[in-house]
Amino acid sequence: MTEPVISLRGVRAELGSRPVLRGIDLTVRRGEVVALLGANGSGKSTAVRSVIGQVPVSAGEIELFGAPRHRFRDWARVGYVPQRTTAAGGVPATVTEVVSSGRLARTRFGLFRKADREAVRHALDLVGMADRAKDSVDALSGGQHQRVLIARALAAAPELLIMDEPMAGVDLASQEILAETLRSQVARGATVLLVLHELGPLEPLIDRAVVLRDGCVLHDGPPPKAVGQHALPGHDHVHPHAPAGAEPIRTGLLS
Numbered sequence: 401m402t403e404p405v406i407s408l409r410g411v412r413a414e415l416g417s418r419p420v421l422r423g424i425d426l427t428v429r430r431g432e433v434v435a436l437l438g439a440n441g442s443g444k445s446t447a448v449r450s451v452i453g454q455v456p457v458s459a460g461e462i463e464l465f466g467a468p469r470h471r472f473r474d475w476a477r478v479g480y481v482p483q484r485t486t487a488a489g490g491v492p493a494t495v496t497e498v499v500s501s502g503r504l505a506r507t508r509f510g511l512f513r514k515a516d517r518e519a520v521r522h523a524l525d526l527v528g529m530a531d532r533a534k535d536s537v538d539a540l541s542g543g544q545h546q547r548v549l550i551a552r553a554l555a556a557a558p559e560l561l562i563m564d565e566p567m568a569g570v571d572l573a574s575q576e577i578l579a580e581t582l583r584s585q586v587a588r589g590a591t592v593l594l595v596l597h598e599l600g601p602l603e604p605l606i607d608r609a610v611v612l613r614d615g616c617v618l619h620d621g622p623p624p625k626a627v628g629q630h631a632l633p634g635h636d637h638v639h640p641h642a643p644a645g646a647e648p649i650r651t652g653l654l655s
């Protein structure tokens with residue numbers, strides 16, 4: 401077994417006065433691709449935001465690359481794609497500028513050298529957005545925004561990629577591009593934690609699935625298979641060959 405890159409033990413978090421994480425244990429080891437699944441509101445985003453320090457935890461321990469999270473400073477090793485937001489944020493910026501911001505942590509004093517510019521170009525190539533490099537991010541579609549945010553996370557060639565629903569609002573052709581991108585990251589040894597709503601084209605890449613329900617881990621093991629791309633564990637599913645009137649198969653993981 402390789403060493404843990406992310407480790408959560410007994411993590412609790414409240415938002416407002418609502419308990420959102422109620423004792424989460426989660427380990428992601430070097431080179432693993434782990435999908436975090438669960439119904440809306442089960443705490444997936446909060447869990448990954450606690451890992452990157454955007455949500456304070458009230459109990460438990462989080463470690464990144466073996467260091468307690470509050471002492472971890474090496475953020476160039478981590479690429480984060482937030483849940484669907486726009487890359488624009490009201491500030492006029494080009495696609496290249498947004499992606500370059502993801503490279504800053506790897507530069508010395510923010511000075512871009514040739515290797516940095518090449519890394520930015522390469523990240524744009526990976527997500528199929530090189531031809532839009534000079535465009536304003538205001539001029540992009542939602543799915544294109546998402547691809548720019550992914551390129552931003554890739555620009556520093558991080559060892560750990562954390563992506564919150566990277567496929568949300570992305571058409572099927574772009575999903576295939578993103579699956580290919582992720583495959584190349586995994587091939588170069590990246591560790592990946594993905595919040596997903598459905599496995600979709602990423603299914604072949606996923607080593608393990610962790611399913612949350614109501615702020616607790618309900619399942620940690622092999623990714624759900626067999627019931628088709630549209631289905632998650634717990635998705636009520638009637639097999640197309642089942643006799644008429646058959647009850648949906650309930651695996652109970654999501655409900």
Ligand SMILES: Nc1ncnc2c1ncn2[C@@H]1O[C@H](COP(=O)(O)OP(=O)(O)OP(=O)(O)O)[C@@H](O)[C@H]1O
Pocket residue numbers: 415416418420438439440441442443444445446447
């Ligand atoms: N800023 C906040 N203040 C109070 N409650 C919040 C806040 N953000 C999220 N919550 C609540 O925390 C719970 C978990 O939210 P979270 O975004 O982690 O869920 P999720 O599993 O990522 O859901 P989704 O699939 O809809 O993205 C929800 O009940 C949500 O309403």
